[in-house]
Amino acid sequence: MASQGPQAPLEFGGPLGAAALMLLLPATTIHLLLVARSGPARLLGPPPHLPGLSALWSPPALLLLLTWLGLQAALYLLPARKVTEGLELKDKSRLRYPINGFQALVLTALLVGLGLSVGLPLGMLSDMLLPLAFTTTLTTFIFSFLLYMKAQMAPPSGLAPGGNSGNTIYDFFMGRELNPRICSFDFKYFCELRPGLIGWVLINLALLMQEAELRGSPSLAMWLVNGFQLLYVGDALWHEEAVLTTMDITHDGFGFMLAFGDLVWVPFTYSLQAQFLLHHPQPLGPPTALVICLINAVGYYIFRGANSQKNTFRKNPSDPSVAGLETIPTATGKRLLVSGWWGMVRHPNYLGDLVMALAWSLPCGLSHLLPYFYFLYFLALLVHREARDERQCLQKYGRAWQEYCQRVPYRIIPYIY
Ligand SMILES: NC(=O)C1=CN([C@@H]2O[C@H](COP(=O)(O)OP(=O)(O)OC[C@H]3O[C@@H](n4cnc5c(N)ncnc54)[C@H](OP(=O)(O)O)[C@@H]3O)[C@@H](O)[C@H]2O)C=CC1
């Protein structure tokens, strides 16, 4: 039996907050899917109708979901161009991870292309989003329960610091085990980057094809949203190794929050702009499109520059591209960057990500708030995430972190926040 981990402060309002989120997040997903296809598309208004069970539950949706998860799991198990080690764990060991996410994306694209050439009706996927999201949510509850049970057998060193409070609801939500695995199959790493992220671009593509079927050709706005988000997903899979140093992999347990986030929230709500555009076509001229492309390019430049600079520095501080940067030594032996991107604000990568989020919504025009949902949610997520990270860094680096905060006073947006 696993023993309780060290007591960490409860997040998200403790058990009550966790219980509320487990109801609220699935309800919000269904609400967004319903509202996006409704005429008024009002983010804050009531949904046009409440769907009955027959609209939510469909065996073909379950079959499609299981086929998709099976395909992505098979692609994960294919030989990888590289196998890399994660950060050192509490018991001083390191786990090994296959780096073949981009390969999975390309192979999925080839399979979908092959399917389309023999008449696969991909556009029909856009009509199945509601039952698919509902089925995936139910599957996620079952999956999280199995993860919770599996954690009972994990050694204490395999437990996450935050998900072992002793309260069942809270721990189910946060996730007890840090890296649940069966043999070499790592469930958290798999879910973080494969079925949800690749599923997101596939849903976008289905919406684009459905728009082409309805209106003769996809709109410029739909092309932009598809292009920007494909770039984001392609980038994440190309730099797959970098995910191993994110808070989700190194700190958070794998429970309902991440499982739902990865498998339901990402594909079904991150594709909201494309869903909105299918039902509410927006005129977009080439000059405006060009400005929006520039905004996305600036956001991507900051996001990629900041993430790559930190990853290179953490992997090899004497790499010529980062060796000249100013740093602060810490008691742990690690150093903190105080010049370059990380001297501008304390989370330059969040800033770039937010600028991109804005560029993804702008093709949908300014008439509705709904397509800006991602930007608003993401702003809240990153402000909360930034506060969590600051707490952890203060604990890790103490005075060195305080000095960093003095020298780089702004968190995400220069001179504002
Ligand atoms: N699209 C989406 O839904 C989401 C996207 N993201 C994106 O994921 C990416 C990763 O984000 P996230 O995992 O939150 O955190 P970060 O990549 O920002 O990593 C934070 C860690 O970086 C290290 N660090 C902080 N400051 C410095 C410094 N000055 N010098 C060197 N190292 C430093 C610290 O770890 P240590 O010192 O231990 O290395 C800190 O814990 C971001 O680009 C974010 O925008 C995140 C969440 C959701």
Ligand SMILES: CC(C)CCC[C@@H](C)[C@H]1CC=C2C3=C(CC[C@@]21C)[C@@]1(C)CC[C@H](O)C(C)(C)[C@@H]1CC3
């Ligand atoms: C459901 C809740 C409201 C919150 C769930 C949060 C999750 C959706 C996000 C937590 C961290 C994420 C990351 C990415 C996707 C969203 C989640 C899972 C990420 C894979 C997106 C692509 C980026 O390039 C990245 C840096 C690899 C991201 C890592 C964090």
